[in-house]
Amino acid sequence: MSKHATAPAANTPVIELKDLHVHHRTRSGGLFKPSYVKAVNGVDFTISRGETVGIVGESGCGKSTLASVLVGLQTPTSGQVLFHGKPAIKRNAAMRKEFGRSVAVVFQDPSTALNPRMTIQDILLDPLVIHGIGNGASRLAKVRELLSLVGLPQSAAEVTPSQVSGGQRQRVAIARALALGPDIMVADEPTSALDVSVRAQVLNLLSDLKKELNLGMVFISHDIQTVRYVSDRICVMYYGEIVEQGPAEQIFDHPTNDYTKKLLGAAPSLLHI
Numbered sequence: 001m002s003k004h005a006t007a008p009a010a011n012t013p014v015i016e017l018k019d020l021h022v023h024h025r026t027r028s029g030g031l032f033k034p035s036y037v038k039a040v041n042g043v044d045f046t047i048s049r050g051e052t053v054g055i056v057g058e059s060g061c062g063k064s065t066l067a068s069v070l071v072g073l074q075t076p077t078s079g080q081v082l083f084h085g086k087p088a089i090k091r092n093a094a095m096r097k098e099f100g101r102s103v104a105v106v107f108q109d110p111s112t113a114l115n116p117r118m119t120i121q122d123i124l125l126d127p128l129v130i131h132g133i134g135n136g137a138s139r140l141a142k143v144r145e146l147l148s149l150v151g152l153p154q155s156a157a158e159v160t161p162s163q164v165s166g167g168q169r170q171r172v173a174i175a176r177a178l179a180l181g182p183d184i185m186v187a188d189e190p191t192s193a194l195d196v197s198v199r200a201q202v203l204n205l206l207s208d209l210k211k212e213l214n215l216g217m218v219f220i221s222h223d224i225q226t227v228r229y230v231s232d233r234i235c236v237m238y239y240g241e242i243v244e245q246g247p248a249e250q251i252f253d254h255p256t257n258d259y260t261k262k263l264l265g266a267a268p269s270l271l272h273i
């Protein structure tokens with residue numbers, strides 16, 4: 001293979017979505033006249049290493065559907081998904097594996113995202129074993145490195161998720177997401193299920209990790225103040241569309257869209273919803 005053939009340009013986004021549509025079939029339509037909800041409706045979006053892009057909007061605006069396309073869990077109805085500049089909708093096995101390494105996800109509720117019967121060590125070993133990375137000793141060293149990266153004590157390796165606090169469980173989920181050295185992390189409402197008292201700590205951890213690892217991060221939340229806290233760029237979603245996007249300061253200081261203004265006007269103080 002030519003060394004010039006496949007290497008993406010340094011500034012190529014890790015994922016690029018072009019004119020993306022995702023329509024979910026609803027129960028209200030009959031067998032012969034199905035009806036659909038346009039969960040994502042003509043979205044263009046990019047995420048590159050080193051930037052945090054916030055996606056904000058009310059419940060039902062399509063944030064999670066967009067996230068599930070980004071992490072490869074949902075096939076779009078139409079539009080393009082480019083992964084490092086290459087079409088990714090019909091991935092072959094090699095691209096699927098590379099996609100799984102490169103794109104990590106953290107969900108809202110770590111209680112349901114982590115297997116309650118596995119020790120935290122086994123949870124963190126799992127992706128390394130599945131991807132055939134390292135051997136016994138180097139994998140255990142990686143587990144130790146991941147625990148310290150997310151600020152957990154080494155003793156956490158021995159226990160199960162139910163034996164640590166909610167904030168610590170989310171740290172475990174973040175450590176697992178980092179195990180394969182991803183290029184980007186998609187965090188879907190990562191602090192919403194946590195106690196108010198630990199939300200800021202988890203947000204600070206995500207911000208620190210982004211800088212330390214030069215990660216790209218897609219941060220999804222219904223709370224515009226939380227999104228502002230971590231994001232360089234913000235996309236405002238409304239009924240499946242991105243109605244406004246730009247640098248975080250611009251969105252906050254000079255919003256142009258009426259819905260963005262409404263969100264800003266309705267936003268309570270940071271982290272308290």
Ligand SMILES: Nc1ncnc2c1ncn2[C@@H]1O[C@H](COP(=O)(O)OP(=O)(O)OP(=O)(O)O)[C@@H](O)[C@H]1O
Nearest residue numbers: 024025026037039058059060061062063064065066
């Ligand atoms: N599997 C599905 N089948 C049918 N409709 C769906 C499905 N998933 C989502 N929807 C609908 O698509 C729209 C967008 O949902 P989505 O969960 O993406 O929004 P959201 O902004 O993430 O909301 P929330 O924060 O409440 O999860 C909603 O109207 C929702 O009811």
